[in-house]
Amino acid sequence: MKKDEVPQDRGFSDGVREISYAVDENGRYVLVQSRGWEPKTVANDQAWEVIEEDLREQIRLIRSGKRSPLAYHMTRHLMDIGLLSSYADLPRWRVRRHLKPKVFRRLSADLKARYAGIFGITVAQLHEVPETAEINPHE
Amino acid sequence: MNDSTAIEIPFHHRQSAHCETGVLSNLVSHHGLEISEAMVFGIGSGLFFGYFPFVRLNKLPLTAYRIATGGIMSRTTKRLGIRLEWQKFRSPDKAMAALDRMLEAGIPVGCRTGAYWLSYFPPRYRFHFNMHNLVAFGKNNGSYRISDPVFPDPVDCPAEDLAKARFAKGSMAPKGRMYHVARVPAPDQVDLARAVQKGIKEVCRSMLRVPGPFIGAKGIRYLAKKVENWPSKLGDRRAALHLGQIIRMQEEIGTGGGGFRFIYAAFLQEAAPILALPVLSEFSGRMTDIGDRWRDFAVIGSRICKGRASESESYSALADILRDCADREAVLFTDLEDAVR
Numbered sequence: 001m002k003k004d005e006v007p008q009d010r011g012f013s014d015g016v017r018e019i020s021y022a023v024d025e026n027g028r029y030v031l032v033q034s035r036g037w038e039p040k041t042v043a044n045d046q047a048w049e050v051i052e053e054d055l056r057e058q059i060r061l062i063r064s065g066k067r068s069p070l071a072y073h074m075t076r077h078l079m080d081i082g083l084l085s086s087y088a089d090l091p092r093w094r095v096r097r098h099l100k101p102k103v104f105r106r107l108s109a110d111l112k113a114r115y116a117g118i119f120g121i122t123v124a125q126l127h128e129v130p131e132t133a134e135i136n137p138h139e
Numbered sequence: 140m141n142d143s144t145a146i147e148i149p150f151h152h153r154q155s156a157h158c159e160t161g162v163l164s165n166l167v168s169h170h171g172l173e174i175s176e177a178m179v180f181g182i183g184s185g186l187f188f189g190y191f192p193f194v195r196l197n198k199l200p201l202t203a204y205r206i207a208t209g210g211i212m213s214r215t216t217k218r219l220g221i222r223l224e225w226q227k228f229r230s231p232d233k234a235m236a237a238l239d240r241m242l243e244a245g246i247p248v249g250c251r252t253g254a255y256w257l258s259y260f261p262p263r264y265r266f267h268f269n270m271h272n273l274v275a276f277g278k279n280n281g282s283y284r285i286s287d288p289v290f291p292d293p294v295d296c297p298a299e300d301l302a303k304a305r306f307a308k309g310s311m312a313p314k315g316r317m318y319h320v321a322r323v324p325a326p327d328q329v330d331l332a333r334a335v336q337k338g339i340k341e342v343c344r345s346m347l348r349v350p351g352p353f354i355g356a357k358g359i360r361y362l363a364k365k366v367e368n369w370p371s372k373l374g375d376r377r378a379a380l381h382l383g384q385i386i387r388m389q390e391e392i393g394t395g396g397g398g399f400r401f402i403y404a405a406f407l408q409e410a411a412p413i414l415a416l417p418v419l420s421e422f423s424g425r426m427t428d429i430g431d432r433w434r435d436f437a438v439i440g441s442r443i444c445k446g447r448a449s450e451s452e453s454y455s456a457l458a459d460i461l462r463d464c465a466d467r468e469a470v471l472f473t474d475l476e477d478a479v480r
Contacts, residue, residue, distance in 0.1 A: 001396055001397070001401060001427070001430065001431060001434065012261065012263040012264075013261040013263070013264065014261040014262070014263075016261055016290060016291065017291055018156070018289060018393065019154055019155060019156040019289070019393075019395060020156070020395060020396045020401070021156060021177070021395040021396060021401035021402050021404070021405050022396075022401070023427060027424070028408070029177070029401075029404065029405035029408050029409075029423075031154070031155075031156070033154075033291065037390065038441065039386060039390065039437040039438050039440065039441035040386065040387075040390040040391055040437070040441075042383075042386075042441040042444055042445055043383040043384075043386035043387045043390070043391065043437075043440075043441060043444065044263055044387065044391060046379070046380065046383040046444055047197070047266075047383065047384075047387065048263065050197075050380065077255075078255070078266060078267055079267070082309075083267060083308060083309045086308040086309065086312075087308050
């Protein structure tokens with residue numbers, strides 16, 4: 001890649017410019033800042049689309065009474081049962097049970113506070129599930 | 140903790156492409172041995188290729204363009220006679236207190252962290268990725284001064300976030316790991332040529348002679364075969380997801396472009412006068428051309444992901460590019476190995 005070919009496309013890093021290695025007019029390697037590169041942005045977009053799809057599905061399941069709100073927050077924070085259980089310091093099977101609305105409703109205040117703490121929200125917010133699955137990563 | 144005294148160690152932050160190499164280059168330079176990121180990458184034999192369909196990342200197969208995390212640091216420090224002192228912790232409080240003590244003693248500290256909890260990261264970069272490295276070099280008002288090598292300038296990170304990031308959970312959990320430079324040899328005591336030679340030899344070995352189908356030039360060919368079959372085997376949607384993941388591993392994680400091929404080309408160029416082997420400059424040019432081919436792969440791959448590919452831009456066209464990369468890398472590393480023997 002030549003120095004003047006370092007792409008300055010639409011990026012996804014909030015204006016943080018990253019380093020590309022490129023060759024200058026004398027054939028010497030130099031470090032050049034890049035705003036973004038379309039193919040790279042497309043691939044990152046795709047990853048977030050998958051997360052949003054998953055989140056939409058979780059919201060649907062919660063609304064139809066098949067999952068507890070914990071499923072929303074877990075997915076919103078890109079976690080699966082394994083990862084959430086290691087943050088909560090609980091065995092997987094317990095976290096899996098907490099994804100059931102009935103079990104979640106009877107959850108102790110302590111455990112609810114523990115989950116809320118992981119996600120950096122209040123216990124009241126732990127019960128809230130938004131209407132849309134849109135994640136605005138620029139928020 | 141007493142936050143009344145602000146600490147800021149004079150630390151020269153240089154932006155880099157990649158976190159592990161950038162941190163080590165900045166830390167070692169701070170201690171008097173001036174060394175570029177590309178040099179660290181090359182001496183540490185960072186360049187790699189591996190396609191591991193049985194290892195899953197975000198439920199998709201893992202493709203690696205560099206050696207396993209920590210490998211570059213351990214090889215580079217060993218080959219240059221640098222000693223890093225590592226610590227890991229069970230308790231976040233102890234880990235943060237230990238960090239503060241080092242800073243109070245005027246020593247910049249490298250930390251292994253997860254990316255997800257680092258609030259200064261652009262949100263769309265915040266995945267559960269536990270192999271990030273950064274340098275803490277000061278503290279003020281409950282916030283740490285951080286030299287994160289992939290950022291243009293030093294940043295501030297609240298103590299809670301840094302503690303969370305240092306104790307991120309999941310695979311490769313950092314467990315509060317931190318390190319500092321305990322010993323750096325004087326610049327005239329370093330046998331740079333020998334270190335460079337060792338670094339090159341090891342990359343040649345891993346690109347040419349690791350048994351099994353997954354690693355090196357063979358690994359690229361293996362991936363080519365898989366890529367060709369994805370649309371029929373997985374369907375369009377899943378195939379596109381598999382493809383997107385490769386592009387991300389190649390471009391997103393601070394590779395300097397082309398899956399670290401350009402950084403390696405920069406290293407070969409810098410290595411030429413050190414080994415008194417002008418031919419390495421020519422190899423550097425060939426490596427650059429190979430990096431450009433990898434970029435072609437990403438361009439066409441992303442068009443397929445977006446459903447905007449032309450007739451000729453197909454999965455088999457991608458497989459052909461991969462085979463071309465594999466052939467060229469196999470020849471280049473064979474020549475390189477001969478040259479440094």
